[in-house]
Amino acid sequence: MPDANGQVAILGVGMHPWGKWGRSFVEYGVTAARAALADAGLQWPEIQYVAGADTIRNGYPGYVAGATFAQALGWSGARVSSCYSACASGATAIDIARARILAGLCDVALVIGADTTPKGFFAPVGGDRPDDPDWLRFRLLGATNPTYFGLYARRRMELYGATERDFARVKVKNSRHGATNPNARYQKEVGEDEVLASPVVASPLRLLDICATSDGAAAVVLSSLDFARRRRRRAVKVAAVSTVTPRYPNTVIEMPNFATDSATGVAPPDLAFRDSIAHAAYDEAGVGPDDLDLAEVYDLSTALELDWYENIGLCKEGEAERLLNDGDTTLGGRIPVNPSGGLACFGEAVPAQAIAQVCELTWQLRGEAGGRQVEGAKAGVTVNQGLFGHGSSVVVVR
Amino acid sequence: MPVIEGWFTMDDDRPQLLGSRCSSCGARFFPKAAACRSPQCGQGQLEDVPLSRTGRVWSFTDNRYQPPPPYVASDPFEPYAIAAVELADERMVVLGQLESGVDVTALGVGAEMELTLGTLYEDDEHEYLVWKWRPTGA
Numbered sequence: 001m002p003d004a005n006g007q008v009a010i011l012g013v014g015m016h017p018w019g020k021w022g023r024s025f026v027e028y029g030v031t032a033a034r035a036a037l038a039d040a041g042l043q044w045p046e047i048q049y050v051a052g053a054d055t056i057r058n059g060y061p062g063y064v065a066g067a068t069f070a071q072a073l074g075w076s077g078a079r080v081s082s083c084y085s086a087c088a089s090g091a092t093a094i095d096i097a098r099a100r101i102l103a104g105l106c107d108v109a110l111v112i113g114a115d116t117t118p119k120g121f122f123a124p125v126g127g128d129r130p131d132d133p134d135w136l137r138f139r140l141l142g143a144t145n146p147t148y149f150g151l152y153a154r155r156r157m158e159l160y161g162a163t164e165r166d167f168a169r170v171k172v173k174n175s176r177h178g179a180t181n182p183n184a185r186y187q188k189e190v191g192e193d194e195v196l197a198s199p200v201v202a203s204p205l206r207l208l209d210i211c212a213t214s215d216g217a218a219a220v221v222l223s224s225l226d227f228a229r230r231r232r233r234r235a236v237k238v239a240a241v242s243t244v245t246p247r248y249p250n251t252v253i254e255m256p257n258f259a260t261d262s263a264t265g266v267a268p269p270d271l272a273f274r275d276s277i278a279h280a281a282y283d284e285a286g287v288g289p290d291d292l293d294l295a296e297v298y299d300l301s302t303a304l305e306l307d308w309y310e311n312i313g314l315c316k317e318g319e320a321e322r323l324l325n326d327g328d329t330t331l332g333g334r335i336p337v338n339p340s341g342g343l344a345c346f347g348e349a350v351p352a353q354a355i356a357q358v359c360e361l362t363w364q365l366r367g368e369a370g371g372r373q374v375e376g377a378k379a380g381v382t383v384n385q386g387l388f389g390h391g392s393s394v395v396v397v398r
Numbered sequence: 399m400p401v402i403e404g405w406f407t408m409d410d411d412r413p414q415l416l417g418s419r420c421s422s423c424g425a426r427f428f429p430k431a432a433a434c435r436s437p438q439c440g441q442g443q444l445e446d447v448p449l450s451r452t453g454r455v456w457s458f459t460d461n462r463y464q465p466p467p468p469y470v471a472s473d474p475f476e477p478y479a480i481a482a483v484e485l486a487d488e489r490m491v492v493l494g495q496l497e498s499g500v501d502v503t504a505l506g507v508g509a510e511m512e513l514t515l516g517t518l519y520e521d522d523e524h525e526y527l528v529w530k531w532r533p534t535g536a
């Protein structure tokens with residue numbers, strides 16, 4: 001198990017507010033980066049390494065995000081990387097920068113993710129590409145992302161007796177959490193009946209059960225613990241980053257697949273993929289769910305947030321509705337989940353969101369989260385999942 | 399004509415999905431795999447095999463909003479339902495649209511389903527067929 005020597009400091013965090021702003025992802029990323037640099041008390045030329053999380057929908061500079069942001073900030077000769085792992089891109093960029101620091105190859109790194117999104121459903125990259133499973137699932141099935149969320153939600157209802165009202169309560173909770181978050185796209189409380197009156201998108205899920213798409217950006221400055229000490233910065237620390245793949249056979253249907261692996265021949269693993277993501281992070285950090293004060297989970301849909309309660313070990317399978325309805329995951333409860341407001345309030349800005357989750361934990365653990373502060377927070381976890389099998393979980397400790 | 403070649407048979411009465419089977423470990427895959435993906439194997443020859451044409455519902459949903467291209471939507475758009483069905487012998491969950499006209503509210507997890515062929519879309523020259531699910535005996 002890595003001890004404190006396996007940790008890196010979070011010296012600074014920053015965001016560009018999320019919404020539909022109609023500007024370039026570069027502008028959003030630079031705004032977030034400058035905010036993180038200012039928060040860290042550093043000048044851009046002091047940064048030795050830039051890790052960019054890629055956006056793939058917006059042309060060539062999005063594929064080489066690291067260099068694109070570096071050019072916009074002013075070429076400085078920093079080492080650079082760009083990476084893409086769908087929704088896990090931000091966590092992967094953090095992991096690359098962290099590894100570089102822990103290897104002693106640099107002292108201080110800047111990680112940036114930024115995106116712009118079109119209105120409506122995410123669509124696959126254009127053209128005629130019948131060898132791409134993501135293109136094929138739209139072509140052959142019309143299976144959008146909410147299709148998969150609807151399947152998970154319906155399964156919760158059938159297996160555990162979840163109701164549409166339970167799902168609505170997740171939205172109500174997150175909207176209350178995010179109502180005072182200046183970086184959130186939606187800063188307005190939503191009521192249960194408002195959710196239940198919104199149109200069905202993919203039954204049983206309604207428009208207000210499913211997160212929107214947004215423009216947005218987030219950035220973090222990471223450094224070695226020595227560097228943080230030399231700069232006399234009291235920093236919270238990254239204790240683990242989990243970027244695991246599933247284990248064969250993966251028996252839960254996931255985007256963009258048509259089918260699961262077959263469970264004949266080889267028995268399914270002890271930990272299903274989503275369970276294994278946080279588990280690997282806990283193992284690496286030497287903490288467990290009982291040590292946590294808060295969690296930022298990937299609420300692409302309200303029902304999916306309930307799945308994550310179980311996947312990250314906050315309760316046993318089938319008990320998530322009870323945890324929610326008892327108020328455990330609400331601000332002031334035992335383990336607040338998505339105090340930022342989550343994707344319910346932010347929307348998706350794909351390469352930014354795993355970084356944004358880490359920004360929120362940082363503010364919370366520093367006691368700087370204002371009206372959404374989790375009192376006395378000392379440890380938190382983020383969890384997220386990238387298309388095609390990228391786990392993503394980060395443990396942050398004080 | 400099939401909307402994609404080689405993924406299913408065009409047998410009107412008893413269509414089957416076409417997957418791969420590993421000659422060494424027996425693992426099965428859908429759609430067809432390029433090589434065995436079992437990490438303990440990875441060395442067998444893959445052969446094309448038809449998959450079970452019946453299974454049980456794992457979950458289901460219906461899509462009420464028109465998806466973006468490359469889905470070819472009807473005009474006006476007609477919502478459609480999708481089921482995840484666990485195949486009887488393969489213990490593999492496979493997605494498919496439900497046959498049009500199936501009342502999704504009457505379905506439940508565990509309900510028995512069978513494979514059928516149905517129209518995905520039509521143009522001036524062809525009717526494009528795809529596999530679909532329907533309740534057994536419907």
